Amino acid sequence: MQIEIDANKRKLQGKGASRRLRAVGKVPGVVYGGEGAAQSIELDHNNLFHKLRLEAFHASVLSLSVDGIKEQVLLRDVQMHPYKPQVLHVDFQRIDKNKKIHMKVPLHFINADVSPGVKLSGGTISHVLTEVDVLCLPKDLPEFITVDLSEMTAGSTLHLSDLKMPENVEISSLVKGGDDLPVATIVVQRTGSAEESAEGAQ
Structure with a gap:
């Protein structure tokens, strides 16, 4: 069973914008690689936090839906708060099904x-x-x-x-x-x- 996760495009950039996102329960992130340009995204913190507790989430091809458009991605990096149970940032990489x-x-x-x-x-x-x-x-x-x-x-x-x-x-x-x-x-x-x-x- 493939793990799915939802995200939305993130329009505002910078540390201030990221802090405001985290304050309302969102996590800033980015999806990059493949033929498309790097895209800034935002995800629901609680949903992402619970998925990160799944071992398979770290070692599987994921289905990432950004504003309803699905892409196949890998989780590449997660930044956690030093002492709080809080995800600060997450990176996903698009994959090509024909490339190792x-x-x-x-x-x-x-x-x-x-x-x-x-x-x-x-x-x-x-x-x-x-x-x-x-x-x-x-x-x-x-x-x-x-x-x-x-x-x-x-x-x-x-x-x-x-x-x-x-x-x-x-x-x-x-x-x-x-x-x-x-x-x-x-x-x-x-x-x-x-x-x-x-x-x-x-």
Whole structure:
């Protein structure tokens, strides 16, 4: 299900205009990219605030309706108040369905409790990464990447290259020849039998 959000064109510019918008429950923003010119917009604060709490809102193609005209966009930047639960500004980027996009996608870890390193050796899973930058066409963008930990043993490390990626989705850093970063490790405290288990797994 695609997430939809409504906005209106914003005519007044400047810090003063933005402050007045926030005072009446609106959030100033901008939508840019694609073939169209950058457009200043305003959004309902409460509606946007609640949508920002959805994980998928940060890693999905969104349907942005500006004065009734819908565009496919990505959320690119959010500015929050330093200590108040208030959104100060938001940026959206238009997408081309035929061009690949870079997007940070959250990692969902599963089966940690049944992995040998946890179940047999009493180890603890350490999540080194919580998200990964992917490269794909907009239609192939996943809401999250599942990381299966069921085969991890004591002292082992899961790397980016070990992830099972959805079809037509690549990890940006590996495409560019970057480091094969660790995603998760199993750490066993070296006491008694746990120490022997960790040594045996090396």
